[in-house]
Amino acid sequence: MxxxxxxxxxxxxxxxxxxxxxxxxxxxxxxxxxxxxxxxxxxxxxxxxxxxxxxxxxxxxxxxxxxxxxxxxxxxxxxxxxxxxxxxxxxxxxxxxxxxxxxxxxxxxxxxxxxxxxxxxxxxxxxxxxxxxxxxxxxxxxxxxxxxxxxxxxxxxxxxxxxxxxxxxxxxxxxxxxxxxxxxxxxxxxxxxxxxxxxxxxxxxxxxxxxxxxxxxxxxxxxxxxxxxxxxxxxxxxxxxxxxxxxxxxxxxxxxxxxxxxxxxxxxxxxxxxxxxxxxxxxxxxxxxxxxxxxxxxxxxxxxxxxPETDLAPYPFAPDPVRDDFDAASLSVHWHTLRVPADESWLSLSERPGFLRLKGRESLTSLHNQSLVARRIQSFQCEMVTCVAFEPVSFNQMAGLVLYYDESDHYYLRISHDEQLGKHLAVIVSDQGQYDELDVYVPIPQEERIYLKAAMNFDKIQFSYSTDGQSWQPMGPTLYSGNLADSYQRKLSFTGAFVGICAQDLRGTRLYADFDFFEYVSGNES
Structure with missing residues (x-):
């Protein structure tokens, strides 16, 4: 069938x-x-x-x-x-x-x-x-x-x-x-x-x-x-x-x-x-x-x-790899950017071979020049994992893993810098355009990569982090996936949820973040 x-x-x-x-x-x-x-x-x-x-x-x-x-x-x-x-x-x-x-x-x-x-x-x-x-x-x-x-x-x-x-x-x-x-x-x-x-x-x-x-x-x-x-x-x-x-x-x-x-x-x-x-x-x-x-x-x-299956001769394609190591000369067909093409002014697969380098630009609410690379979420059960090296020196500099509907509704597991916390990890929630930070902040040592994960299980989303990619700690409470729907709070919109990796530098210095890989693993729900 x-x-x-x-x-x-x-x-x-x-x-x-x-x-x-x-x-x-x-x-x-x-x-x-x-x-x-x-x-x-x-x-x-x-x-x-x-x-x-x-x-x-x-x-x-x-x-x-x-x-x-x-x-x-x-x-x-x-x-x-x-x-x-x-x-x-x-x-x-x-x-x-x-x-x-x-x-x-x-x-x-x-x-x-x-x-x-x-x-x-x-x-x-x-x-x-x-x-x-x-x-x-x-x-x-x-x-x-x-x-x-x-x-x-x-x-x-x-x-x-x-x-x-x-x-x-x-x-x-x-x-x-x-x-x-x-x-x-x-x-x-x-x-x-x-x-x-x-x-x-x-x-x-x-x-x-x-x-x-x-x-x-x-x-x-x-x-x-x-x-x-x-x-x-x-x-x-x-x-x-x-x-x-x-x-x-x-x-x-x-x-x-x-x-x-x-x-x-x-x-x-x-x-x-x-x-x-x-x-x-x-x-x-x-x-x-x-x-x-x-x-x-x-x-x-x-x-x-x-x-029922068609009467045409079956012609299956090789399954998509679950992991993108960013070794190719260009992004795969699954990746989209937001409003602007991927070019060397803000995105590079060659400056650090085997990594996707994103140079921070405008915020997640911008309609112009975001440094965001994302793909569709295609299953109600899935895990999405990346690893990022990023050394911010200001609260205006951020990078990480985002579950994105639009500029008004998204969840963002991001690395940034704070005068008291130093380099740290936190979760940003934008709900109908209202900005919030969950009251969970995790310090991250300088010069240390961090693994980021988002797990979606139907209506529930859980962020996690790891220092070695093996042992994971939950980051913040469970979030509601319905916030990423086109009719959430009766909005008249037409797209769907994306998962992406991104960088922002609101100081204008284009501080870069290096992403080592991205994994997207779907569950088997019907």
Whole structure:
């Protein structure tokens, strides 16, 4: 059986394509750099993170973007030997407005090189480029309307895209305003048996989320709605293990089978419905009915936690190593930086071979130049360990291990310096932007490395430290993992929990910290 989710941890807004025998899924990365994560599979069952196409500032400038801004809902497509990637950079999302810019990049191979971006529009988000069989191309996106007494999600619009001119041309057409589920977004378009099928997300990316199918005989509509909409949802099953199901994308296999990837979230089982792992990607087989609509192969509208294996030949990948010794010339595909690319001005894998050197810069609340390297937390049970050499001389200098949702909500096991304590270890808690230090301080000898650990067990997080990597002492009380969830205290955010290593120097002297290794070990929970 295939166990959902297939892409665990923060991997939302999946856009899937098949090119011959290869399958690719692009997911949103928001404020994390490089932009867009593309996974690869041969069998729809085994997946590996492959590449991040937006890897330079000329393609994607995230400095100053708000948390849960940046890259929203990228979409992949392929036509005549070229890969296309549409993406949105949301630079402002406060109040009723959406300041956003939409682009397209192309590449001859999924691994690049990816082009410089071509600007599309700024009317909304969730862009999808449809390649019609007559060679014409059309861009679909949701339209945002900030005006009083208007629906913010103002329907799906389309416009022709001229590849030769590199711009949108012709009339902008409203093709649907969606259904009574509301919040219509995430358009994906497919052509089959004389129909254009429009798959949209509805209900908002939360408990009311859903995916709805429509169809038309012309690309610009009118689109009729599936009479038994939506295809998939958990809006009426609050105890389902895969909550918030919606925002789907379809793919046909070489064997003629159809599958849908879609958003879901796995909440903690403590009654608070919080999902610190973020929005994940799951898979369902779908079947076409005799009257030309899609239904889940398992029946009903709720996703299945386990589905039968596909009929494709199994193609497993080697498991990811649990330990990164920082011996490579560049960071692995699992690592992201926050808003800015990794460069030698603040990050080095060569100045001290076998170590990741981070030069301290701005604080964990900065939206600009942080020295933070992080990866997704992908399991409710996991241990994360590092070892750091750091010699601060001021309280303004810090380095260590951080569990990070955003600048407002994070837990930080950090080394710093104090006039009375000297070099010491402490835990910082930021809860909805409120700074606190737990009243536990551990002195650390000068010139001595320290091992740092965070252990997550569902809703509980425990920090620990060691001087030899063998004997561990707990650091502070147990913390609540729900603080790292996108809906904690009803915040409207869209990412997931990361674990990272970081350094700050608020004096501006860029004191460095050397990290010897990083281990991420997942448990075996279902």
């Amino acid at each position: 295939i166990q959902n989710p297939i892409l665990r941890g923060f991997n939302p807004d999946a856009s899937i394509i098949r090119v011959e025998d290869d399958y690719y899924i692009a997911t949103s990365t928001f404020e994390w750099f490089p932009g867009v994560l593309i996974h690869h599979s041969k069998d729809l069952m085994n997946w590996r993170p492959l590449t991040r196409p937006l890897d330079r500032v000329s393609q994607l400038d995230l400095r100053g973007v708000p948390s849960s801004g940046g890259i929203w809902a990228p979409s992949l497509s392929y036509s005549d030997g070229t890969f296309y990637l549409c993406f949105t950079n949301v630079v402002g999302r406060k109040g009723v407005y959406k300041d956003l810019h939409n682009y397209i990049v192309t590449a001859p191979s999924i691994e690049g090189p990816w082009s410089e971006p071509t600007y599309l529009n700024s009317s909304g988000f969730d862009h999808f480029l449809f390649h019609d069989t007559d060679g014409r191309k059309y861009l679909f996106n949701m339209q945002w309307d900030f005006r009083k007494n208007k629906r913010r999600f103002a329907g799906i619009i389309m416009q022709e895209f001229c590849l030769a001119e590199g711009k949108l041309i012709g009339e902008i057409k409203l093709v649907t305003q969606g259904t009574d589920l509301g919040v219509t977004e995430g358009p994906m378009v497919y052509k089959k048996d004389g129909y254009y099928y429009l798959l949209v997300a509805e209900g908002g990316t939360g408990p009311m989320h859903a995916a709805t199918l429509m169809r038309a005989t012309s690309v610009d509509g009118p689109y009729e709605v599936d009479p038994d909409y939506p295809i998939i949802t958990t809006r009426n099953t609050p105890d389902h293990p895969l909550q918030n199901a919606g925002h789907g994308s379809l793919v046909e296999t070489q064997l003629g089978d159809w599958y849908m990837v879609f958003i879901c979230s796995r909440p903690l089982q403590d009654g608070n419905k919080l999902s610190p792992l973020g929005r994940e990607t799951s898979l369902q087989k779908v079947l076409w009915t005799t009257d030309g609509w899609l239904r889940l192969a398992a029946g009903g509208k709720q996703p299945q936690l386990h589905i």
